[in-house]
Amino acid sequence: MxxxxxxxxxxxxxxxxxxxxxxxxxxxxxxxxxxxxxxxxxxxxxxxxxxxxxxxxxxxxxxxxxxxxxxxxxxxxxxxxxxxxxxxxxxxxxxxxxxxxxxxxxxxxxxxxxxxxxxxxxxxxxxxxxxxxxxxxxxxxxxxxxxxxxxxxxxxxxxxxxxxxxxxxxxxxxxxxxxxxxxxYKSKGRGTKDFYADDSCVGCGLCESICPIGCIKLGEDRRPKWTLESCAFCLGCINRCPHHAIQFGKKTQKRGRFVNPIFTDIKE
Ligand SMILES: Cc1cc2nc3c(=O)[nH]c(=O)nc-3n(C[C@H](O)[C@H](O)[C@H](O)COP(=O)(O)O)c2cc1C
Ligand code: SF4
Ligand code: SF4
CATH class of the missing domain: 3.40.50 (Rossmann fold)
Incomplete structure (x- = not known):
């Protein structure tokens, strides 16, 4: 196992x-x-x-x-x-x-x-x-x-x-x-308030479906909302969004993203 x-x-x-x-x-x-x-x-x-x-x-x-x-x-x-x-x-x-x-x-x-x-x-x-x-x-x-x-x-x-x-x-x-x-980090470093989706979001829903704790929900405008104050902070959502639409505060706009190639074979 x-x-x-x-x-x-x-x-x-x-x-x-x-x-x-x-x-x-x-x-x-x-x-x-x-x-x-x-x-x-x-x-x-x-x-x-x-x-x-x-x-x-x-x-x-x-x-x-x-x-x-x-x-x-x-x-x-x-x-x-x-x-x-x-x-x-x-x-x-x-x-x-x-x-x-x-x-x-x-x-x-x-x-x-x-x-x-x-x-x-x-x-x-x-x-x-x-x-x-x-x-x-x-x-x-x-x-x-x-x-x-x-x-x-x-x-x-x-x-x-x-x-x-x-x-x-x-x-x-x-x-x-x-x-x-x-x-x-575990008590105070997992806050979600700085996460948001910018205008490049196309409302595909991938972030909602991959969040391991079900924190992300798409609103009526099909934009993701982080519904919990803190999360597992796995950074799956921000890295895996196919349109690089998810940001965390101001610093992530110009940064790259990382997804292990295994996710091109497997959809979780
Ligand atoms: C919140 C967070 C904290 C991390 N802290 C460390 C760390 O202390 N030391 C380190 O070498 N890597 C750290 N990393 C990098 C990850 O451990 C590393 O990229 C890992 O392979 C990601 O695995 P995953 O793709 O299965 O999530 C951190 C990543 C995240 C998201
Ligand atoms: S994965 Fe990206 S493009 Fe798709 S809904 Fe989430 S933020 Fe929008
Ligand atoms: S960082 Fe991970 S746990 Fe937190 S909202 Fe994004 S996908 Fe969910």
Whole structure:
């Protein structure tokens, strides 16, 4: 089982590659939350993967919501639940633009509360989608990043097939120091008041259909409205609008946008 969360497709891309190699089923954490589908039974020979982006040098808000409500119980064998849970191979692939900060530790802490230990943790550098903070890198740089990422994904998949333990080795002191801001980001940094659609909006409704928490609704004028004060801040809407019509304050007008090519194959 692969639980994934994605805004612009990077983590979905990683989850899909892992799915292709392992044959494991991939499920969206956002969908699980919306459908209240959070109780799972697993055999000890199965793998559980968590694949998601770094948000502010830590776990995304939505991933925390999912982990807080997730239950996993062993479904086979005899003996106590703790030992049987331990036999399940649990891993995480955390995508990022430069550093995952303490996202691995935050995830491990949440899982430990459920009696689940992480066997393997990987950080995976992909294209940074944080367009509300800074511009997207050039297409040339994106291609180079994706090439390295594909090579790394091949190594990760080989490890996962062999159920190999792995500790992630991102020792970016800066990322770890900045992870202190993650708590503030979750409580105050996910506000939607600066989102709006400009005149290039054609009312196609894509932003409404892809928002993982159902925050966006098209009004009678067929322009999107952000109906919640704060959101998952995945930046899917602003990056994926085909007309670059979504802005956040004044700084995003001149910036590029990023969408992982996986979204040209799959419509979520
Ligand atoms: C709100 C937000 C915060 C982010 N913070 C970080 C960060 O702290 N470190 C980092 O390397 N990348 C950061 N990123 C970039 C994403 O982690 C990266 O682009 C990721 O691969 C996006 O995955 P997705 O396409 O599955 O959403 C951030 C992105 C967003 C939207
Ligand atoms: S995706 Fe873009 S063009 Fe389509 S409704 Fe949303 S803002 Fe308008
Ligand atoms: S409103 Fe936009 S940024 Fe916020 S959760 Fe929905 S798609 Fe993501």
């Amino acid at each position: 692969i639980f994934y969360f994605t805004g612009t497709g990077n983590s979905l891309y990683a989850a899909q590659r892992i799915r292709e190699v392992t044959g494991d089923h991939a499920i969206s954490m956002a969908k699980c939350l919306l459908e209240d589908d959070l109780d799972y039974k697993m055999n000890s020979n199965e793998r559980i993967g968590f694949v998601f982006p770094t948000h502010c040098w830590g776990t995304p808000w939505l991933v925390d919501q999912f982990l807080d409500r997730l239950t996993i119980k062993p479904s086979d064998g005899y003996g106590d639940d703790e030992e049987r849970l331990d036999a399940i191979f649990v891993y995480a692939v955390i995508t990022c633009g430069s550093s995952i900060g303490n996202a691995d530790k935050m995830l491990a802490k949440k899982l430990a509360k459920k009696g689940i230990k992480l066997n393997a943790i990987y950080s995976l550098k992909m294209v940074d989608n944080y367009v509300t903070g800074f511009d997207i890198v050039s297409e040339e740089k994106q291609a180079k990043i994706m090439q390295k990422c594909d090579a790394e994904l091949r190594r990760i998949c080989a490890d996962l097939l062999n159920r190999r333990d792995h500790q992630h080795a991102d020792k970016s002191a800066m990322g770890i120091a900045l992870s202190k801001l993650n708590r503030l």
